Amino acid sequence: MTKPDKPLAVGEPTPLDTDDISEFGDEREDELFEHFNVVADKGQGLLRLDKFLATRLENTSRNRIQAAADAGNILVNGQPAKSSYKVKPLDRISIVLPYPPRELEIIAEDIPLDIVYEDNRLIVVNKAAGMVVHPGHGNYTGTLVNALTFHLRGLPLFEQGDMRAGLVHRIDKNTSGLLVVAKDERTHAFLARQFYDHTIRRIYHALVWGNFDEDEGTIVGNIARSTTDRMRMAVFPPDGPVGKHAVTHYRVLKRFGYVTLVECRLETGRTHQIRVHMESIGHPLFNDERYGGDRILKGTTFSKYKQFVENCFAAMPRHGLHALSLGFVHPESRQEVYFESEYPADFAACIAKWEGYTAARNTFEGDE
Structure with missing residues (x-):
């Protein structure tokens, strides 16, 4: 994991590897995760890792933190740690998380999706050119996330109002092609780690x-x-x-x-x-x-x-x-899967x- 460019403030999470996307709306081709570093203060009492992080990471549930730990995305002093690890004074904690929820109402819309593959853990869709991936400036409806929120209604991940629910990457509005979307927190964290490690084949x-x-x-x-x-x-x-x-x-x-x-x-x-x-x-x-x-x-x-x-x-x-093809390790089978799409008309x-x-x-x- 990358180190921050400047010293960390004790006890404060530092977000890394993120951009201000407000001026781009959905015009980004980038992995959708954040990297935080936290240093426990000198007077820190013993506390479960998931509880410790839940109080310091805004809009991030313990379930999301636990899923990240299960995927090996949380390091304490450079070593993978479980959710039950007891945080000690001056522990250095690094965590890779999918983006936390933003305050924006997501409207479920019955928009047709070109589904290339779907199982109980994830869905691979072939996005049409012209469709924005998630709501943003000037595009609050008609997006892929609006369509997914309708298609996957009933799943906990898509009932939280997260405008990036299930997303670990995106493609530009006017780029066509394949996207993988997670259906649950554990899959989300597992895929996010592959994007972070650049092991996804695109x-x-x-x-x-x-x-x-x-x-x-x-x-x-x-x-x-x-x-x-x-x-x-x-x-x-x-x-x-x-x-x-x-x-x-x-x-x-x-x-x-x-x-x-x-x-x-x-x-x-x-x-x-x-x-x-x-x-x-x-x-x-x-x-x-x-x-x-x-x-x-x-x-x-x-x-x-x-x-x-x-x-x-x-x-x-x-x-x-x-975006013609996409290959990654499946979170359940732990085997690499590969998908291709035809050229749009x-x-x-x-x-x-x-x-x-x-x-x-x-x-x-x-x-x-």
Whole structure:
């Protein structure tokens, strides 16, 4: 577990690895957990660990703390501890928890869900582009959490009014693809630990501007909020003090000359990671308005080409990114499970247009 950048105040929990998301709403691709450190004071009497933490962590129940302990997410002086451990003076306690509840009324809404897999512990859904994952600024209804609260009504985790109930990760509003959601506290903690340890396998397919000299590569660069535009993220030197460490591996799948279909494998899950990493190496996602991909960046000056690109933008009126697959260790079987999703219609239609354009251009050049 990471250490805080500054000394801990005795007896006070210190949240780590979190961002203020108020200006982004749901526009984040990030793990949904918080890391706290607490140091017991010198006069601390012997007290069960779960009781000790319940009095210090706001909006966090003992059940949630106990689930975190069972998942090995609570360390005392660097060693995993059970809920029954008796806290002693100056004990250093580290804890990884899913985000605590926020004060926001969650309305259960009967919204159709594309369910890829479901059992008694978790559910894997294929989120459509345009759907916000959880309520936030300007999006208080119609979100994935509203739909899940209806679908999973009756389960204790979804009766607490937690706007992030069951979530351990999310994808941007206009990104399509797979998300895993926990149905209970123990599963929530078990999955959160895998995201924290970066052992989750996530593969995305992205349509980006430009061609690549190489067939594969790795982008390493810290990610933090842009200093010039609060609605954008930016890449900073990997060995510098600014931003969070981020690694994206990419591999070329199809070359269309002016755009390229690439596979992206995430080691980390930072805000807008693929979008800002690709933009940083000169390959913004196709039709990504926030990172400059919503205009013609490569190609000819012919009016027919301009019209073709506009038609592609119309076919896929959002950035070209799809969360294709997701793999993780199941909390019950302790075996790795793996899920894949098909391209949504708009993503598939845009790629088909580029395939047709490339084929026609090659035929024309071959005739010459």
